[in-house]
Amino acid sequence: MTISSFMPPVRTLMGPGPSDVHPRILAALARPTLGHLDPLFVGMMDELKQLLKYAFNTENELTLPISAPGSAGMEACFVNLVEPGDKVVVCVNGVFGKRMCENVTRIGATAVTVDCAWGQPVDLAQVETVLEQHRDAKILAFVHAETSTGALSDAQALCALAKKYECLTIVDAVTSLGGVELRVDDWGIDAIYSGSQKCLSCTPGLSPVSFSDAAVAAIKARKHPVQSWFLDMNLILGYWGEGGKRAYHHTAPVNALYGLHESLVMLQEEGLENAWQRHAAMHASLAAGLEALGVHFVVDAGSRLPQLNSVYIPDGVDDAKVRQYLLAEHNLEIGAGLGDFAGKVWRIGLMGYSARSENITLLLTALAEAMTQQGYVCSAEDALAAAIK
Amino acid sequence: MTISSFMPPVRTLMGPGPSDVHPRILAALARPTLGHLDPLFVGMMDELKQLLKYAFNTENELTLPISAPGSAGMEACFVNLVEPGDKVVVCVNGVFGKRMCENVTRIGATAVTVDCAWGQPVDLAQVETVLEQHRDAKILAFVHAETSTGALSDAQALCALAKKYECLTIVDAVTSLGGVELRVDDWGIDAIYSGSQKCLSCTPGLSPVSFSDAAVAAIKARKHPVQSWFLDMNLILGYWGEGGKRAYHHTAPVNALYGLHESLVMLQEEGLENAWQRHAAMHASLAAGLEALGVHFVVDAGSRLPQLNSVYIPDGVDDAKVRQYLLAEHNLEIGAGLGDFAGKVWRIGLMGYSARSENITLLLTALAEAMTQQGYVCSAEDALAAAIK
Numbered sequence: 217m218t219i220s221s222f223m224p225p226v227r228t229l230m231g232p233g234p235s236d237v238h239p240r241i242l243a244a245l246a247r248p249t250l251g252h253l254d255p256l257f258v259g260m261m262d263e264l265k266q267l268l269k270y271a272f273n274t275e276n277e278l279t280l281p282i283s284a285p286g287s288a289g290m291e292a293c294f295v296n297l298v299e300p301g302d303k304v305v306v307c308v309n310g311v312f313g314k315r316m317c318e319n320v321t322r323i324g325a326t327a328v329t330v331d332c333a334w335g336q337p338v339d340l341a342q343v344e345t346v347l348e349q350h351r352d353a354k355i356l357a358f359v360h361a362e363t364s365t366g367a368l369s370d371a372q373a374l375c376a377l378a379k380k381y382e383c384l385t386i387v388d389a390v391t392s393l394g395g396v397e398l399r400v401d402d403w404g405i406d407a408i409y410s411g412s413q414k415c416l417s418c419t420p421g422l423s424p425v426s427f428s429d430a431a432v433a434a435i436k437a438r439k440h441p442v443q444s445w446f447l448d449m450n451l452i453l454g455y456w457g458e459g460g461k462r463a464y465h466h467t468a469p470v471n472a473l474y475g476l477h478e479s480l481v482m483l484q485e486e487g488l489e490n491a492w493q494r495h496a497a498m499h500a501s502l503a504a505g506l507e508a509l510g511v512h513f514v515v516d517a518g519s520r521l522p523q524l525n526s527v528y529i530p531d532g533v534d535d536a537k538v539r540q541y542l543l544a545e546h547n548l549e550i551g552a553g554l555g556d557f558a559g560k561v562w563r564i565g566l567m568g569y570s571a572r573s574e575n576i577t578l579l580l581t582a583l584a585e586a587m588t589q590q591g592y593v594c595s596a597e598d599a600l601a602a603a604i605k
Numbered sequence: 606m607t608i609s610s611f612m613p614p615v616r617t618l619m620g621p622g623p624s625d626v627h628p629r630i631l632a633a634l635a636r637p638t639l640g641h642l643d644p645l646f647v648g649m650m651d652e653l654k655q656l657l658k659y660a661f662n663t664e665n666e667l668t669l670p671i672s673a674p675g676s677a678g679m680e681a682c683f684v685n686l687v688e689p690g691d692k693v694v695v696c697v698n699g700v701f702g703k704r705m706c707e708n709v710t711r712i713g714a715t716a717v718t719v720d721c722a723w724g725q726p727v728d729l730a731q732v733e734t735v736l737e738q739h740r741d742a743k744i745l746a747f748v749h750a751e752t753s754t755g756a757l758s759d760a761q762a763l764c765a766l767a768k769k770y771e772c773l774t775i776v777d778a779v780t781s782l783g784g785v786e787l788r789v790d791d792w793g794i795d796a797i798y799s800g801s802q803k804c805l806s807c808t809p810g811l812s813p814v815s816f817s818d819a820a821v822a823a824i825k826a827r828k829h830p831v832q833s834w835f836l837d838m839n840l841i842l843g844y845w846g847e848g849g850k851r852a853y854h855h856t857a858p859v860n861a862l863y864g865l866h867e868s869l870v871m872l873q874e875e876g877l878e879n880a881w882q883r884h885a886a887m888h889a890s891l892a893a894g895l896e897a898l899g900v901h902f903v904v905d906a907g908s909r910l911p912q913l914n915s916v917y918i919p920d921g922v923d924d925a926k927v928r929q930y931l932l933a934e935h936n937l938e939i940g941a942g943l944g945d946f947a948g949k950v951w952r953i954g955l956m957g958y959s960a961r962s963e964n965i966t967l968l969l970t971a972l973a974e975a976m977t978q979q980g981y982v983c984s985a986e987d988a989l990a991a992a993i994k
Contacts, residue, residue: 219656219873221629222649222866226637234859237638240610245860246635248615249626249808251938260611267608283810284673287855288835318834413856419638421672421810421858443832445707446677464943466676467802469810470623471634472861477611484608549640554853 231551235567244478267480274400289409289423300324310362361392366526395523417568505603620940624956633867656869663789678798678812689713699751750781755915784912806957894992
């Protein structure tokens with residue numbers, strides 16, 4: 217066995233994440249490693265918290281990145297807020313709602329599901345009916361932007377419903393943060409988690425989270441210890457807390473945090489609302505181009521995620537062959553369908569640094585070429601003309 | 606609020622980890638991000654598994670990096686092998702043995718502790734007495750290299766004891782992997798976890814783990830689901846398993862894995878046994894230099910970790926002032942004492958890329974200077990002369 221250094225090619229990442237990582241962020245990852253208790257590193261952590269508060273639109277003190285991917289951020293929210301025996305209403309309109317249920321049951325709590333159609337936003341009336349039937353529910357959990365389908369749910373209205381029925385909220389913002397409007401404080405979200413590798417355009421591996429005062433109070437009032445030592449927010453707070461003694465908990469992923477810091481500095485430079493607008497504008501361009509190719513959207517225009525475009529694979533076009541062609545001939549990655557959508561749908565990401573016109577031009581050109589090879593009739597020129605409009 | 610890019614200085618890291626990261630590894634972190642299901646990335650994952658098997662001296666199929674720091678690797682071993690109601694014998698001779706107990710109790714299992722003196726290896730006779738008293742114990746857990754004290758325990762003998770009493774073993778190798786002899790298969794270790802940021806000299810954030818066939822069988826025979834979704838090895842195996850369908854579980858920390866791959870390629874180039882010998886030789890040099898400064902070791906020579914040197918702070922020398930001076934004047938980090946050793950002990954790391962003679966020269970020179978400033982009488986020249994021997 218002799219294994220050499222790994223030299224990856226440069227891909228264009230237009231799948232469901234990771235998205236294209238800006239060269240500034242890659243450069244940040246390679247900066248000299250500091251100790252995780254170094255005063256300069258601790259200062260960087262304070263900036264990171266400020267930047268995350270900006271991105272989440274929150275003043276929540278307990279706002280920080282979990283040292284693991286979005287799935288661990290999900291687990292952090294559930295294991296800290298849910299206790300054995302609790303009842304949690306979980307809205308399921310895709311893969312990630314289902315994963316939330318897994319988290320609930322592994323705590324020894326009960327998940328009451330609100331099953332909604334894939335590709336649709338969570339249905340408010342259905343949720344209210346279930347909350348009405350389960351007055352003892354403690355938490356309402358839902359996915360803001362379903363990465364498996366491309367549907368955006370009305371987080372503001374869902375949080376208002378939760379408050380009406382005296383539930384705390386747990387919100388999955390893995391794909392929404394930085395890509396669409398998201399206002400943690402104004403909407404009254406209690407616990408939220410995201411991922412570094414979607415609209416923040418950082419490398420994968422970190423999960424920003426934020427907890428409201430009500431969530432923190434619930435964590436402090438727990439009857440059972442948090443089942444995870446690694447994800448226990450009481451302990452994590454000892455390391456990340458303001459003015460605290462920076463008690464050692466675990467060794468922070470120093471260089472990965474440099475990358476997240478840089479990605480958030482770039483978000484601040486662009487302006488959060490400008491980033492939302494850029495995603496919307498790029499989506500409009502891509503959508504016009506795809507429709508010109510005869511490729512149609514899974515999700516209705518009113519609840520479509522600009523950053524994740526789920527489209528039906530046209531009849532007679534081979535899913536795997538197209539994706540392999542794009543990768544082999546154009547170094548271009550798009551996403552396959554997940555769960556119920558496997559083999560039927562492509563997921564085309566326009567997240568963060570991927571949401572730019574060069575990528576749209578490449579995608580439309582390459583996709584038209586790949587489909588034409590399979591006898592599908594379409595015109596890249598028409599698509600590009602439509603996209604420019 | 607306007608926050609700028611973070612530009613860390615270049616430090617020399619001689620604390621308990623993170624250790625100095627080789628420029629080749631920093632460069633690897635900045636390579637272009639691939640999708641986590643990209644065939645080229647999957648190929649890199651297969652190499653990573655092979656390289657980890659080499660580092661652990663194992664043929665265990667279930668050998669891979671957990672996508673989170675060493676504490677999560679610890680939790681992965683415990684939540685997969687321990688079920689509610691189980692009895693686990695935990696050897697405690699420092700901070701990390703205590704943390705193991707926390708993991709056991711949060712599962713709803715019972716931890717029977719073998720309390721040993723800090724700075725000493727785990728006492729075999731004590732362990733046998735406890736195993737004799739608790740014939741229903743399912744697992745023996747211990748720390749191979751206690752990062753909080755610098756003591757090395759006899760993992761081979763402890764595993765033999767465990768087998769005699771029909772226990773599985775969980776071994777903390779966070780600080781030992783790559784720094785001292787470690788033979789997972791020959792010694793009969795069932796579950797082991799390590800960290801990327803110690804003797805592998807990679808950045809922090811990943812935890813290599815390995816499970817024996819007996820451990821895998823125990824995981825498959827569980828009566829209760831694993832309480833953590835993120836750390837459930839049954840699910841993780843679906844993504845990392847050979848010849849499997851590479852089922853999506855969570856998004857792998859792509860660039861961090863490039864770094865780990867590069868660090869293991871470098872370990873393979875040097876040769877594992879050569880790396881152990883380098884750590885031993887550098888330790889001998891440092892130890893001679895420190896003794897010449899009148900700085901004495903906490904741990905007896907026979908069970909000292911070469912890669913983590915715990916030494917008593919000489920009388921009249923201020924702990925914090927010395928560490929601040931080293932950092933401010935020499936960009937040199939050493940570690941403070943942890944737990945019972947806070948304020949009494951320094952921890953000087955010689956891990957991975959930090960274990961080289963330039964670092965020893967810097968440490969001895971800078972430490973002599975810092976202590977002299979406080980009226981302590983010592984000679985850097987004598988220390989350097991002793992170190993060269």
